Amino acid sequence: MPRTLGSQITMEKTPSYFVTKEAPRRIFNMSRDTKLIVVVRNPVTRAISDYTQTLSKKPEIPTFEGLSFQNRSLGLVDTSWSAIRIGMYVLHLESWLQYFPLSQILFVSGEKMITDPAGEMGKVQDFLGIKRVLTDKHFYFNKTKGFPCLKKPEGSTFPRCLGKSKGRTHVQIDPEVIEQLRDFYRPYNIKFYETVGQDFRWE
Numbered sequence: 001m002p003r004t005l006g007s008q009i010t011m012e013k014t015p016s017y018f019v020t021k022e023a024p025r026r027i028f029n030m031s032r033d034t035k036l037i038v039v040v041r042n043p044v045t046r047a048i049s050d051y052t053q054t055l056s057k058k059p060e061i062p063t064f065e066g067l068s069f070q071n072r073s074l075g076l077v078d079t080s081w082s083a084i085r086i087g088m089y090v091l092h093l094e095s096w097l098q099y100f101p102l103s104q105i106l107f108v109s110g111e112k113m114i115t116d117p118a119g120e121m122g123k124v125q126d127f128l129g130i131k132r133v134l135t136d137k138h139f140y141f142n143k144t145k146g147f148p149c150l151k152k153p154e155g156s157t158f159p160r161c162l163g164k165s166k167g168r169t170h171v172q173i174d175p176e177v178i179e180q181l182r183d184f185y186r187p188y189n190i191k192f193y194e195t196v197g198q199d200f201r202w203e
């Protein structure tokens with residue numbers, strides 16, 4: 001990590017820390033005061049998003065249905081497939097709670113980041129103990145992108161949306177498969193809500 005002044009905060013992000021077994025111990029050993037921010041979204045949508053991303057790079061992979069189940073008619077979900085496993089949030093959280101108290105972890109709703117980015121960023125700024133600099137007036141909804149974008153990022157005169165790989169159209173999945181995955185995730189989601197004390201309403 002780079003050196004920082006007392007008045008600065010160092011931030012680092014990767015999509016994979018949360019699900020990396022060794023990450024909690026390593027981060028704890030680096031600094032036990034580290035604040036952790038995790039963006040979570042409906043695990044079924046997350047899995048489809050993950051698959052859509054992989055498919056865009058490797059068009060020859062099997063179907064989503066094929067990868068999701070060990071045995072579809074028995075409803076046996078393949079939890080060894082990373083797109084499925086990552087969404088079992090409560091299991092990953094348990095590894096973090098062995099090192100960090102819940103008060104040091106903020107769970108950001110991926111859904112609210114889209115519907116109310118300023119509100120969600122307000123929580124992030126409060127959690128970090130910094131002034132609420134980012135507010136409603138910094139965001140606008142871009143109809144072409146279909147997502148909120150920044151009106152004018154620091155040092156720029158132009159608005160800024162996230163890149164093409166963020167917010168792309170998802171692969172169409174059989175509604176029955178979606179239902180089966182919803183059923184699969186339900187108990188994990190409920191346990192996750194109970195553990196973090198927050199209901200993300202992913203039903």
Ligand SMILES: Nc1ncnc2c1ncn2[C@@H]1O[C@H](COP(=O)(O)OS(=O)(=O)O)[C@@H](OP(=O)(O)O)[C@H]1O
Binds near residue numbers: 050
């Ligand atoms: N403002 C805005 N613009 C565009 N996209 C937005 C925005 N807010 C949230 N999202 C959602 O971010 C999802 C992509 O983020 P990832 O977590 O996959 O990125 S990362 O590569 O893992 O860092 C991406 O997921 P997909 O829609 O599945 O592509 C978006 O739904």
